[in-house]
Amino acid sequence: MRVSVKWLSEYLDLSDIAPVELADQITLTGIEVDDVTLPSLTLDNLVVGEVLTAEEMADSDHLKVTAVDVDQEAPQQIVCGAPNVKAGQKVIVALPGAKLPNGLKIKKSKLRGVESNGMICSLQELGFAEAVVPKKAEDGIYVLPMEAKTGHSVLPYIGLDDAFIELDITPNRADALSMRGVGYEVGAILSQKPAFPEVTVSEDRSENISDYIHVSVDNSQDVPVYKMRVIKDVTVQESPMWLQRKLMNAGIRPIDAVVDVTNYIMLEYGQPLHAFDYDALESKTIRVRRAEQDEKLVTLDGQERRLNPGNLVITNGEKPVALAGVMGGENTHVTGATQTIALESALFESSVIRKTAQSLNLRSESSARFERGLNTAAIERALDHAAQLIADLGNGQVVSGVARVEAIQPESKQVTIALERINQALGTDLVMDEVVHLMDRLGFDSETSTRELTVTVPPRRWDIEIEADIIEEVVRLHGYNRLPATLPKSESIPGELTHKQQRVRDTRHFMEGAGLSQAISYALTTNEKAAAFSRVEGEPVKLDWPMSEEHQALRKSLLSGLLDNVQYNVARQNKHVGFYEIGRVFYPVTDSKLPREVTHVAGALTGSRVEANWQEDEQPVDFYAVKGILEEWFTVIGVSDEISYVPTNTYPELHPGRTAKVRWQGQVVGVLGQLHPQLADERDLKETYLFEIDMDALLDTDKEPLIYSSIPKYPGTSRDVAFVVDETVLHETVLSVMKENGGKWLKSIRLFDLYQGENIEQGKKSMAYSLSYQNPEATLKEEEVTSDFEQIKKALVEELNAEIR
């Protein structure tokens, strides 16, 4: 809502307050102000000029040379390109020195050798939007009325000597979608009672409305109020200047005096109106009903609309003549030939209007107001005011009486609230008189008892219904800046992260310590990427109506997103990339409407862990570098004892020979492997390693108590064993053979060498392990260890066909 301060001054005394200050107060007390504009600050040297002569320029097909009287010693010669410039017109002249909103500086100049001492302006050149300029001035200059005083500033004529406050009105404050509403609001802020001019209708008693029209509605739920007046003997002409400038500055294009009045009254009262050409109705009946399936109506904009029972239509008893609350019909709209006007003022059910406007994509100033509700007390007042104004401007007469159907009457509401309740909610110490005074500023009457007050809320504030609404009015007028700042005095309970939340944080810190940076990717991705890297059954969860292919399904794995990040970086010469991400993946669940959301941690690494430097050779990322990160993390979160790695070739996205499923307590909780070289090629990546682990599976378990085990007092001892086995024998298998046959003192096993190549038979490998033995209670005897160690060697030979070296 763009509020003209001049217009507002018709209701309130604003002489003591600057527009910018007023805007500040409105923002802090009531409604957010988006912008304040004062066009006159930057516009000068713009005067009314009278075109004395306008001659075609010799060698131009569109330029004219004019002589313009601007009340200086001599008329000024100005070259003008507008097709509509004519001698005798009063026009807007920008004199040398003027600076137009589009940045143009006016100087004395020569056009094709002809001197030009200024510029005759269009409204667009003064900053008006194309859409608000009257049609006839759209392609040329704007012609002022003859009364405009030559040589005087042009700003008052077009309303630019004003300040404009752009209000951003929230859905609850639709009462401020009208100048009168804003008048009440600003009056409350400034402690002034707004004064609104009284409107009386002078009716022609010779005829009654019933001679013209009868109105009916099918369903009073859809149309609680429908009223109509008739204005006869009207001459439809252009609106006077005062009306045009009010509309243009409010962002509405002047059309003709009838349409302009309906818009003007809508701006003043917030009540949308519609004017019909009475004769074009071809009926003395108005019936408001739901549209029939596929019923058709050509609307004002010339488009044929196919309607359905979700739409409400105004009919002449048979066929639709308007789409209620949204747009009029072409066949009944007011034209220059119209003599009799049927003027509608109604209340339509907001959800019906909302759905219709939305489905036909026809949002308008009217429909927006119906959607947000109306001041029921203004329905008839606005109708009366508009009817009188149409009659006045068109030399017509208002037919006596109002045709009406009304299921509801405008009624005030009463809200009772205890003073203590207000203070308790706000943390204030207001006394009854203060609250009563605040209500009075709003124009609300209140009755008080010792502890309570009952506030009478007029229909113009239909947003106020409950105690909390009154509390809001009190606090905003009292001033949020006067509210104390305290903290809740509740019983104090410790705030702490859950075990899982703490572990998630630990994981983040661990991954960062291990050199990985946190990425956050989009959860919505393509269908293909959403499904990739996941072995969980079922199609990804898809959006009903996606905006793009790029973001249409919820990921089942974090890896596609991470891989995109890696690719993005590598393509930009960030060659060494190490990312981790912690986020949700989404699995469809057949018998639940909500998917299952699982928190995963995933990682993607490519390039080098260590770049070649003066001390070290380059260390490219490899499988074991990534596995090392996971192993240490499993230790940190306390699950390493029950983790195992199983080779797998079932992931088509991963290298079949370099991928392991990660199992914990026998269940698969994740995967670790190299991106399939073919896919890496497609993405222009070098060797890239990935992991993804289900954190929920690992962290949802109860917190295991950590109990210290004493530091061994007795020395341990160790033995090394080296042997040759088939290259297919897994380290994991060797470990389990050693553990099973290791005896009770075997403490740890460490692989310290692995070799294949020269001196080792083809298809074999040499492995060397160091075994540590420890007895926490006594010093180990050499014989005990030796016999246990022999046992292991024997088992290696027997079970793995190892050749001990």
Add this chain to the structure above:
Amino acid sequence: MEMEEKLTALLEEAKAEIGNAAGLKELESLRVKYLGKKGEVTSVLKGMKDLTPKQRPVLGKLANEVRDAITARLSEKKETLEQEALKKQLAEETIDVTLPGKKVTTGQPHVLTQIMEEIEDLFLGMGYQVIEGTEVETDYYNFERVNLPQNHPARDMQDTFYITPDVLLRTHTSPIQARTLEQHDFANGPLKMISPGKVYRRDTDDATHSHQFHQIEGMVIDENITMADLKGTLELLAKKMFGEEREIRLRPSYFPFTEPSVEVDVSCFKCGGKGCNVCKQTGWIEILGAGMTHPHVLEMSGVDSRKYGGFAFGLGPDRIAMLKYGVDDIRNFYLNDQRFLEQFKRKG
């Protein structure tokens, strides 16, 4: 007194030789030469058995003095030689300390995580719980339960990603507040929670819009919670995020789930309130929305709104990060360009 002279001469000879010794080895051989079992001083002393009892003590004393003097000289010289050797070793070991150190590679948390963690920690310290909720929600919990029924004008279908007519990607983290509220037993104390997480809106991605972003909402419900408590809490939050000297101001606004509702501005941290391009010349920057929990929201969760009340607030970590660090394109947060992410390794 032939022996006395002999001893004195021996001492002079030893002093000279020790003084000329070039290394520790030579010094050791001098010690053996003079003081060893077969050394020269020892052999002089051995000759004392031929002396008269009267002469013995006199000569014995002299011999001891000579021996002590040589010993002292030896250790003095040893000290000097050791010092020289150490000095030489240190000189040889000198390195170029300006060469680069061995690289320790660490990663860093995402800037949005840093902001969210900072806020979480502030509220954990004040006795709040962190409750995350699910990203896919029902229409009922996402809208109806926050006082946005089907035909509410504030409910814009265009803004929501639906999966089915009934299931959607949450547009705010409020549904978990409703879910927590209906489970909460006030016999165990007040409800104080914050809910951080990802949220989604049907928006075309551009510099200021993202279909995915983050939100942290907070809620406190108890007896006797006041709007002044909300103001105090938000003041603390603003100072924590933007600096001790910051002030806040509350402006009336509208959210369906709170009444009264306010928008909260923080005094501009760039210009201090004088007006600049960050605050669009107003001195204030809008950082969050808040209000007193609407009685309908409480009643829908089965909470008696006559007895219990409280406040709620919500803010966007993406927006906070953009403001705080001058990030001009929200898409930066989700592109994961290392050159962007690494800038936040240093704590801001």
